[in-house]
Amino acid sequence: MAVTRDTAPSRERRLVETFVELADTLVEDFDVVEFFSSLTERVVQLEIASETGILLVDEAGDLQFVAASHERAHLLELFQVQNQEGPCQDCFTTGVPVSAVDLEAANDRWPLFAPRAVSAGFRSAQAVPLRLRGAILGALNLFMTEPGGIDPEAEAVVQAMADVATIGLLQQRELDRAHAVEGQLQRALQTRIGIEQAKGIISERMGIPMDAAFGLLLGYARSHNQKLHDAARDVVTGVLAASDLT
Amino acid sequence: MAEVEPGRILRVVGAFAEQPPGPPELRLCSAASKLLDAAGVGVSLGASDDPLDSGLQTVCATDGGRDGEALQFDLGEGPSYTAYRTGWPVQVPDLEGDDAWPAFAEAAVVLGLRAVFAFPLRSGSVGLGALTLYQRVAGELTSEQYADALVVARFALNLLTSLQAGRPPDELDSVVTDSLANSVEVHQASGIVSVQLGIPVGAALAVLRAHAFTEGSSLAEVATQVIEHRLKLGPLQD
Numbered sequence: 001m002a003v004t005r006d007t008a009p010s011r012e013r014r015l016v017e018t019f020v021e022l023a024d025t026l027v028e029d030f031d032v033v034e035f036f037s038s039l040t041e042r043v044v045q046l047e048i049a050s051e052t053g054i055l056l057v058d059e060a061g062d063l064q065f066v067a068a069s070h071e072r073a074h075l076l077e078l079f080q081v082q083n084q085e086g087p088c089q090d091c092f093t094t095g096v097p098v099s100a101v102d103l104e105a106a107n108d109r110w111p112l113f114a115p116r117a118v119s120a121g122f123r124s125a126q127a128v129p130l131r132l133r134g135a136i137l138g139a140l141n142l143f144m145t146e147p148g149g150i151d152p153e154a155e156a157v158v159q160a161m162a163d164v165a166t167i168g169l170l171q172q173r174e175l176d177r178a179h180a181v182e183g184q185l186q187r188a189l190q191t192r193i194g195i196e197q198a199k200g201i202i203s204e205r206m207g208i209p210m211d212a213a214f215g216l217l218l219g220y221a222r223s224h225n226q227k228l229h230d231a232a233r234d235v236v237t238g239v240l241a242a243s244d245l246t
Numbered sequence: 247m248a249e250v251e252p253g254r255i256l257r258v259v260g261a262f263a264e265q266p267p268g269p270p271e272l273r274l275c276s277a278a279s280k281l282l283d284a285a286g287v288g289v290s291l292g293a294s295d296d297p298l299d300s301g302l303q304t305v306c307a308t309d310g311g312r313d314g315e316a317l318q319f320d321l322g323e324g325p326s327y328t329a330y331r332t333g334w335p336v337q338v339p340d341l342e343g344d345d346a347w348p349a350f351a352e353a354a355v356v357l358g359l360r361a362v363f364a365f366p367l368r369s370g371s372v373g374l375g376a377l378t379l380y381q382r383v384a385g386e387l388t389s390e391q392y393a394d395a396l397v398v399a400r401f402a403l404n405l406l407t408s409l410q411a412g413r414p415p416d417e418l419d420s421v422v423t424d425s426l427a428n429s430v431e432v433h434q435a436s437g438i439v440s441v442q443l444g445i446p447v448g449a450a451l452a453v454l455r456a457h458a459f460t461e462g463s464s465l466a467e468v469a470t471q472v473i474e475h476r477l478k479l480g481p482l483q484d
Contacts, residue, residue: 201440
């Protein structure tokens with residue numbers, strides 16, 4: 001990527017630091033909000049934008065604020081309004097970066113968003129998509145106090161930041177999925193053990209063999225439209241008496 | 247796992263790949279046994295956060311790991327149980343004279359075991375089970391072996407998780423189902439004793455274990471006697 005001579009070494013170095021620091025957070029106790037907060041702060045430290053924030057698309061298709069370099073009211077309001085219009089909304093709809101190089105001249109394009117952004121002290125804005133194999137997961141938003149948008153040479157850096165944000169998001173989803181599956185494994189094992197324990201309880205209470213006890217439990221679950229493991233759990237915890245199974 | 251160097255991961259994966267074809271969980275145990283120079287290896291799975299409710303079930307073990315796994319299940323205690331419950335690795339480099347558990351060490355020495363190292367299979371706050379290494383000679387793990395063991399444990403966790411992935415919650419993978427084959431009667435007997443003594447099933451299992459321990463028989467034998475009504479247990483004496 002091309003960078004100007006005088007800012008190149010420090011910006012490059014800080015960028016490398018950013019990626020190293022972000023990679024460090026991709027571990028077991030990963031927290032996606034913390035990760036995004038750290039990323040938005042870095043964008044500001046790199047002097048690419050005055051303020052930044054990340055919006056993600058929720059299951060209902062709405063843009064939700066997740067993190068910002070500064071959680072100030074005027075900024076949060078700007079994120080809020082993007083569900084109706086603004087660079088982030090356009091970016092989400094089109095899937096490409098959207099620039100607002102002069103917000104003071106953007107009232108026709110965004111009658112709601114532009115005047116609010118200007119009154120909050122911003123003169124230009126940029127939204128970069130968090131993209132994954134054609135899907136748009138959200139956008140990285142940048143606000144600048146000067147017109148003209150971001151330095152063209154910083155665009156590659158910003159896209160790289162957005163890609164890092166996407167990786168962070170995937171990491172979180174992967175962890176969530178793994179945790180869900182692990183919980184399932186435990187529950188499934190507990191279920192099987194619970195059924196065996198229930199068989200023992202029923203067989204002893206009713207004075208019948210194990211297979212007959214199982215038949216009784218199964219018949220009860222079916223006739224009461226219950227899952228077998230729910231009925232077994234009720235027997236083991238004493239909620240359901242063995243004598244009530246017949 | 248951020249600090250793990252890629253070479254270590256490749257070494258573990260390499261050891262796994264070198265094992266002859268077979269069930270992946272058994273290849274994992276054999277690979278761990280070879281890589282870590284262990285006399286035996288076992289992977290066990292817990293059903294709830296308190297392993298005493300139903301015990302850790304052995305999913306797979308090498309020949310040299312079976313005795314130690316069975317002993318811990320019979321006693322309801324030992325390094326694997328502690329690792330599972332606390333989430334921390336438990337290292338017992340010399341079982342001779344160890345008194346961390348009331349009964350485990352002495353009984354393990356009788357079986358010819360001298361050192362045990364148990365690593366929790368855990369992700370975040372979810373404890374899943376344990377990977378346990380058994381040795382017939384006393385001695386510490388080297389720091390290299392310890393680091394390798396942590397990677398193997400992570401590998402075991404991923405393997406167990408992937409075996410379950412995509413299945414409905416009440417359908418256990420056959421591996422886990424098979425692992426219950428040896429303990430089905432124990433859980434049934436827990437149910438029977440819970441009725442006989444009017445106590446929860448977890449406490450009933452403790453009664454079964456105590457009886458097996460004092461009689462010097464296996465938990466499975468006691469369970470069979472209870473199911474066949476050849477044995478009726480009294481409450482635990484304080």
